[in-house]
Amino acid sequence: MAEPFLMRALLAGLGLAVVSAPLGCFVVWRRMAYYGEAVAQAGLIGIAVGLALSVNLTASVLAVTLAVSILLVALSRQQLVPFDSLLGLIAHAALAVGVIAASLARGPQLDLMAFLFGDIFAISASDLRWIYLGGALALGALVYVWRPLLSLCVHEDLAAAEGTPVERVKLLFVLVLALVVAMAIKIVGVLLTIAFLIMPAAAARPLSESPEQMALFAAIFGSLSVGLGLFLSVSFDTPGGPSIVLVLALIFVAAIFPAAVRGQR
């Protein structure tokens, strides 16, 4: 059980769960699931670029997610194409470009599945350091903007009228999102990253009375899913990332069910 690769997988997953919990709550509150999806899928371009240039993949993925995140902020101001369509467009264009570029860069033997669904058992000690360093940075930034960010989630105009620097806070938030997405891609892949962000938060909502409580429950659910998911994966030889997400889906159903039965809104 205490195999080093398994310990690293567990530590990486738990670290990500703790950072993802508050961030995922904000993604849910600000209705940015598709935004996150587009940024995550754009990460595949980062992988392709990294492979082509033979540079550190974490660095190239981070560079691309940051760039796309900022690009999306700029594009959200145009009104000719609805923003959700635009996000879908970018997500899938990125997927197409990423898959083609990655296969050109490495030939057909490239293990694309590892990039799409993550390879949590391949986390190295150096990956782990990156995850904890980036995670600490992201968590610190979230704590720093917590109050203004929460205000603008509740009502953006009200927050702006009361002096919250709305644009700065929003920008900082999307940068933190890009950072966490870049770390998560290694663990759960470009296709499951956003699930790992929003599912714990969504499951926490019916049980929570305050924003902080929701973040705490999300962290518990995320950690639980990592533990159980890895156990599933090792016991039944199922892929790691999808096993974690499956556990999250079950937790979500269990959490929402009593509320749904009571007819609570």
Place this chain on the structure above:
Amino acid sequence: MAVRSAQGVLARPTSAGQTGPAEANGRDQHQSHCEPEPRPALAPVGDALFSARSIWLTRAGRAILQSVDIDIAEGEILTLIGPNGAGKTTLVRVLLGLEKPDRGTVRRKPGLVVGYVPQRFAIDRAIPLTVARFVALGRRVEDEDAKRALADVGADKLADRQLSELSGGELQRVVLGRALVGSPGVLVLDEPARGIDYTGEAELYALIGRLRSERGFGVLLVSHDLHVVMAQSDRVICLNRHVCCSGVPQSVAQHPEYARLFGTQVARALALYQHHHDHRHDLAGEPQTPSARAKDQA
């Protein structure tokens, strides 16, 4: 009733009750016309809470505000009325600094605390939040201050409830209560009675009038309907992308521009408005007993 500024018909008071009739009449000539005309620029009023001059704003090729001047004096209730699309909300957003005008200046009294009740405040049920937490959100708030604000709007019993569980009328009171926290110098209320029935709306405006008398803040009130706000307003500005007419409520109600904008039917109905109910409703729409009402008015 509270202090009412006592200037003449169609006056533009600089601050409550200080405008001389001669000065006021001079400006009426311009104010009565419904086309924006070049007119001598007015100096910003020194002690005004908000003072905006020559505000022009165009969005997507459509002129939304054309040379709008507006001042809000300390302690006055200024009502902004106008048809849909008249630019009322946009003007409010310009005053609050949420929107940048193409031209013109907005001056805000230094250190002014603004209590804002935005139009159509929708609760986001995705965020778990108690009323008390919502009231204190995003700023440092003394417990006593928050309690008093909620008590003032009759929402003190709601403090521990989840925002997502409130009815429309309850939410309205809570949002108003939140605006009272931090001793605001001015309340800015953008159609605060949306979704409340007619008598509830009258109650709301009576409450705002009473709070103004107690706390002495200025109020900028946006409404699409002069009927219910008339009794509480010190001054009315009728906006239709530019200032059509302004003055004490009765004078605006009788103004030809007002009749033109809202139709003579409405204008006549307003003149005849002597409507009585045998009971009233509170803000949540619950029927109110006469004794509760007496207490409310005490």
